[in-house]
Amino acid sequence: MFCYRSKRSATGHPPLPSAxxxxxxxxxxxxxxxxxxLTPGDHTSGRTAHVLGKIRKAITAxxxxxxxxxxxxxxxxxxxxxxxxxxxxxxxxxxxVRIILNDxxxxxxxxxxxxxHLGGESLPLREVLRWHRAGNGPANWLIGASCHSLAGxxxxxxxxxTYIFFGPVFDTPSKRPFGPPQGVAKxxxxxxxxxxxxxxxxxxxxxxxxxxxxxxxxxxxxxxxxQEPSAAAELTQTIRAWHSAGE
Numbered sequence: 441m442f443c444y445r446s447k448r449s450a451t452g453h454p455p456l457p458s459a460x461x462x463x464x465x466x467x468x469x470x471x472x473x474x475x476x477x478l479t480p481g482d483h484t485s486g487r488t489a490h491v492l493g494k495i496r497k498a499i500t501a502x503x504x505x506x507x508x509x510x511x512x513x514x515x516x517x518x519x520x521x522x523x524x525x526x527x528x529x530x531x532x533x534x535x536x537v538r539i540i541l542n543d544x545x546x547x548x549x550x551x552x553x554x555x556x557h558l559g560g561e562s563l564p565l566r567e568v569l570r571w572h573r574a575g576n577g578p579a580n581w582l583i584g585a586s587c588h589s590l591a592g593x594x595x596x597x598x599x600x601x602t603y604i605f606f607g608p609v610f611d612t613p614s615k616r617p618f619g620p621p622q623g624v625a626k627x628x629x630x631x632x633x634x635x636x637x638x639x640x641x642x643x644x645x646x647x648x649x650x651x652x653x654x655x656x657x658x659x660x661x662x663x664x665x666x667q668e669p670s671a672a673a674e675l676t677q678t679i680r681a682w683h684s685a686g687e
Contacts, residue, residue, distance in 0.1 A: 500676075
């Protein structure tokens with residue numbers, strides 16, 4: 441099965457290259473934040489400090505994107521967190537990290553984030569893309585979507601999404617509400633069907649991330665991998681290996 445294939449993204453610019461189109465393209469590695477698991481019950485300052493600490497370590501390790509996914513924070517607190525995250529990226533020499541906001545289009549625009557990621561409970565993808573095509577927001581904005589099926593991936597591409605997250609590829613507690621693991625074979629099927637970048641998510645770790653990239657994923661995204669208290673040097677080596685995968 442092949443989906444409708446748009447030659448240009450919703451922004452009017454060529455889409456991000458997929459792994460299938462540029463096998464030597466540096467893979468996208470994305471840290472998705474989850475402050476609730478770091479500081480249960482803390483909704484403000486304590487959580488912000490912990491999340492920023494993890495963002496700082498992820499940037500130093502070499503991630504390309506940070507998706508701020510703090511869905512229960514107020515708009516004010518989320519704005520403050522995103523601004524501090526942008527300052528963290530500016531403080532690391534030669535870091536070119538894109539900060540993306542989950543769900544909140546308004547906060548992403550206000551803070552000057554690189555884009556917004558839409559899930560099942562977010563504003564409808566087509567509506568956000570229609571609004572953007574009308575000349576709103578930055579021209580090179582990333583507008584991504586979470587997909588849990590081949591049909592969902594095809595729909596996101598035909599709507600004009602810049603990229604998609606597909607998963608859960610492997611079992612992970614945070615993604616169990618979205619159904620059983622899709623597996624690497626289904627990931628590969630989705631990667632073959634769409635041209636826009638497919639980022640694998642759900643249970644991705646140091647041992648199985650290579651399988652996702654070999655399946656055609658343009659990158660990987662993870663929560664627990666970046667929040668577990670492992671050695672920073674080991675994480676850095678893992679990310680570098682993913683970046684060079686397929687070369």
